[in-house]
Amino acid sequence: xxxRKPLLAAxxxxxxxxxxxxxxxxxxxxxxxxxxxxxxxxxxxDFCYDPVSAxxxxxxxxxxFGFDAAILFSDILVLxxxxxxxxxxxxxxxxxLDPIGDAEGLARLSPEPNWNRLAPVFExxxxxxxxxxxxxxxxxxxxxxWTVASYMIAGRGTPDQAPARLFAYxxxxxxxxxxxxxxDASGEYLVRQLAAGAEAVQIFDSWAGVLPPAEFERWCVxxxxxxxxxxxxxxxxxxxxAFPRGAGAQLAKFAALADIDAIGLDTAIxxxxxxxxxxxxxxxxxxxxxxxxxxxxxxLDDETDRILEGFAAPRAHIFNLGHGVLPETPVGxxxxxxxxxxxxxxx
Amino acid sequence: xxxRKPLLAAxxxxxxxxxxxxxxxxxxxxxxxxxxxxxxxxxxxDFCYDPVSAxxxxxxxxxxFGFDAAILFSDILVLxxxxxxxxxxxxxxxxxLDPIGDAEGLARLSPEPNWNRLAPVFExxxxxxxxxxxxxxxxxxxxxxWTVASYMIAGRGTPDQAPARLFAYxxxxxxxxxxxxxxDASGEYLVRQLAAGAEAVQIFDSWAGVLPPAEFERWCVxxxxxxxxxxxxxxxxxxxxAFPRGAGAQLAKFAALADIDAIGLDTAIxxxxxxxxxxxxxxxxxxxxxxxxxxxxxxLDDETDRILEGFAAPRAHIFNLGHGVLPETPVGxxxxxxxxxxxxxxx
Numbered sequence: 253x254x255x256r257k258p259l260l261a262a263x264x265x266x267x268x269x270x271x272x273x274x275x276x277x278x279x280x281x282x283x284x285x286x287x288x289x290x291x292x293x294x295x296x297x298d299f300c301y302d303p304v305s306a307x308x309x310x311x312x313x314x315x316x317f318g319f320d321a322a323i324l325f326s327d328i329l330v331l332x333x334x335x336x337x338x339x340x341x342x343x344x345x346x347x348x349l350d351p352i353g354d355a356e357g358l359a360r361l362s363p364e365p366n367w368n369r370l371a372p373v374f375e376x377x378x379x380x381x382x383x384x385x386x387x388x389x390x391x392x393x394x395x396x397x398w399t400v401a402s403y404m405i406a407g408r409g410t411p412d413q414a415p416a417r418l419f420a421y422x423x424x425x426x427x428x429x430x431x432x433x434x435x436d437a438s439g440e441y442l443v444r445q446l447a448a449g450a451e452a453v454q455i456f457d458s459w460a461g462v463l464p465p466a467e468f469e470r471w472c473v474x475x476x477x478x479x480x481x482x483x484x485x486x487x488x489x490x491x492x493x494a495f496p497r498g499a500g501a502q503l504a505k506f507a508a509l510a511d512i513d514a515i516g517l518d519t520a521i522x523x524x525x526x527x528x529x530x531x532x533x534x535x536x537x538x539x540x541x542x543x544x545x546x547x548x549x550x551x552l553d554d555e556t557d558r559i560l561e562g563f564a565a566p567r568a569h570i571f572n573l574g575h576g577v578l579p580e581t582p583v584g585x586x587x588x589x590x591x592x593x594x595x596x597x598x599x
Numbered sequence: 600x601x602x603r604k605p606l607l608a609a610x611x612x613x614x615x616x617x618x619x620x621x622x623x624x625x626x627x628x629x630x631x632x633x634x635x636x637x638x639x640x641x642x643x644x645d646f647c648y649d650p651v652s653a654x655x656x657x658x659x660x661x662x663x664f665g666f667d668a669a670i671l672f673s674d675i676l677v678l679x680x681x682x683x684x685x686x687x688x689x690x691x692x693x694x695x696l697d698p699i700g701d702a703e704g705l706a707r708l709s710p711e712p713n714w715n716r717l718a719p720v721f722e723x724x725x726x727x728x729x730x731x732x733x734x735x736x737x738x739x740x741x742x743x744x745w746t747v748a749s750y751m752i753a754g755r756g757t758p759d760q761a762p763a764r765l766f767a768y769x770x771x772x773x774x775x776x777x778x779x780x781x782x783d784a785s786g787e788y789l790v791r792q793l794a795a796g797a798e799a800v801q802i803f804d805s806w807a808g809v810l811p812p813a814e815f816e817r818w819c820v821x822x823x824x825x826x827x828x829x830x831x832x833x834x835x836x837x838x839x840x841a842f843p844r845g846a847g848a849q850l851a852k853f854a855a856l857a858d859i860d861a862i863g864l865d866t867a868i869x870x871x872x873x874x875x876x877x878x879x880x881x882x883x884x885x886x887x888x889x890x891x892x893x894x895x896x897x898x899l900d901d902e903t904d905r906i907l908e909g910f911a912a913p914r915a916h917i918f919n920l921g922h923g924v925l926p927e928t929p930v931g932x933x934x935x936x937x938x939x940x941x942x943x944x945x946x
Contacts, residue, residue, distance in 0.1 A: 411758055414890055414925075417888075417890045418890050418893060418894060421888075421890060421891055421893075421894035421898050422894050422898075424898075461845075461847075461867065462867075463867070464866040464867060464886075464888045464902075464921070465867070465868075465869040465872075466902075466905065467888075468867075498808075498845075498847070498867075499847075500808075500845070500846075500847020500848045500867055501847045501848045501850065501867065501868060501869070501872055501876075502867065502869070503848065519811040520808065520809075520810070520811060520812070520815075520845075520847055520848065520849065521812075521848060522812040522848070522849070525812075525848055529848075539811075541764075541811045541814075543761060543764045543765050543768060544768055546765060546768075547765060547768035547769050551768050551769075551771075555811075555813075558813065574811070578761075
């Protein structure tokens with residue numbers, strides 16, 4: 253019998269001597285071959301919706317670094333796009349959406365995503381099934397309902413997503429309608445990604461950290477729990493990773509309520525504290541500071557060792573960053589990181 | 600014997616039926632009388648360094664709302680200014696400093712603040728001693744070393760103060776030199792504020808939340824602990840509040856190591872969790888979401904009640920926001936908040 257892929261083994265709770273490694277935003281601007289590929293597409297959405305480009309961008313970091321997982325190259329905002337909201341990306345300045353400010357804006361959204369619009373995503377996953385190396389797990393993803401909603405309301409990233417928080421205080425029923433729509437759409441979107449070839453899915457709640465406790469429970473924990481339940485109902489074999497960035501002191505509450513297989517930890521979480529606070533069934537993914545990867549050198553080695561030692565046995569650990577790879581990251585530092593993590597095997 | 604001022608009683612650990620209340624950034628742009636006063640000064644630093652303006656700005660919210668504390672109107676960046684770094688403020692766009700990028704930039708700083716430059720701050724406090732109502736406590740403040748250093752390195756606010764974090768990874772010894780300088784300068788600065796009339800001081804660590812655990816201990820916890828010790832050595836009667844915004848899961852570590860009287864809690868901290876996790880000797884200050892204050896109405900009442908009930912007896916509680924008052928806050932909402940908090944007295 254063939255050995256399970258290392259990432260999938262970790263997601264099943266298996267501790268490995270060398271933790272599987274992949275990096276959030278491992279396909280991206282820090283890679284010269286990515287910049288070359290990206291330059292050929294007119295817009296970022298065109299790039300995401302071209303299966304050939306998406307497959308190539310997904311595989312570039314696998315070829316270079318031999319990561320244990322290939323995460324589909326795409327963006328969390330293809331979902332609002334498929335729901336009929338206007339989505340664009342300004343170079344170096346992030347996403348721009350036509351902000352939703354009231355019931356009318358909400359009513360203009362489709363009740364479900366235009367699946368034809370998303371067909372290239374599924375086609376990319378289908379191609380990756382055969383194009384990716386045999387021991388590399390294929391990860392699909394979406395944004396968590398709160399995070400996606402916060403962009404849909406603000407129309408852009410902001411320092412603390414205040415527009416969506418204020419909207420939720422002023423119009424809790426309308427906001428709940430949007431969140432429910434996103435739970436349904438994201439659930440079906442991930443189920444279709446799994447059907448197309450993804451072996452695991454990650455739910456990115458990049459803005460989980462800006463919510464006070466009651467709001468966190470209502471707009472972050474409950475929707476992710478509902479989303480995970482929807483996936484389980486239709487794809488019981490699915491492996492689910494959630495990444496509630498900035499959850500801080502509210503992390504344990506999150507982990508207790510959502511039926512997930514692994515939790516992605518941001519840089520502020522102490523590995524030992526996570527081991528103590530989170531249910532044993534959960535694999536832990538993380539959490540090197542992306543800035544340590546930019547810095548490189550012995551300091552990167554020290555931080556890498558601290559992470560490797562911190563996520564102690566017998567807990568399953570997946571090595572990752574605590575946030576995405578930064579564009580200014582030298583490629584050589586990523587090579588150094590991978591070698592150090594894998595060097596553990598022979599030590 | 601005259602009753603102690605409510606804020607000072609709380610800082611001494613005394614639980615009161617009606618918690619004393621003040622709000623971070625209670626003097627500011629949401630007040631029409633502030634905007635009128637501010638318009639008379641050419642630059643924001645001119646405004647801060649004019650004792651008449653600073654006293655007036657400090658007292659405006661006291662006259663309007665009858666808060667239990669008047670916090671000196673000033674800015675955390677007067678300290679880098681007094682250390683010889685060029686500091687300016689662009690309207691609506693925050694501070695701009697000549698960024699420090701290397702050992703030479705660091706060497707250009709004075710070894711100690713130009714106390715003549717800061718004389719207007721002390722004069723404002725001296726005037727406030729008699730100008731403030733008798734039951735209103737006078738609070739001085741400074742930025743925490745990490746937070747001030749992060750502006751000095753980046754030259755501005757950034758989404759996550761990455762420039763300073765990267766500098767600290769690359770040049771830990773240089774960064775330690777800067778932090779040590781700031782510990783000394785801030786300690787002496789607060790001691791002089793106390794001598795001039797401040798009855799309590801607050802240390803604002805607004806960017807505490809962006810640091811990974813080891814960095815948090817080194818650049819946030821240890822410097823604040825050293826700063827508190829310096830104040831205690833020269834002003835044993837001082838009351839010290841620290842506000843490590845975003846400390847999240849690392850809050851208990853912070854509270855255990857710094858000899859402070861109260862801790863300011865940001866919006867993400869659950870009151871009951873804070874009661875359980877933090878030493879009993881500490882008064883707890885916070886932590887209404889400033890956006891709930893912008894939203895107003897019954898939702899503001901609910902959130903206010905949740906805070907009042909959450910910070911349960913017998914712990915001393917100081918009602919405050921979890922971050923500063925936002926410029927778009929309607930004045931009527933602040934009146935509503937104060938009435939609700941004080942209405943507890945007769946219920």
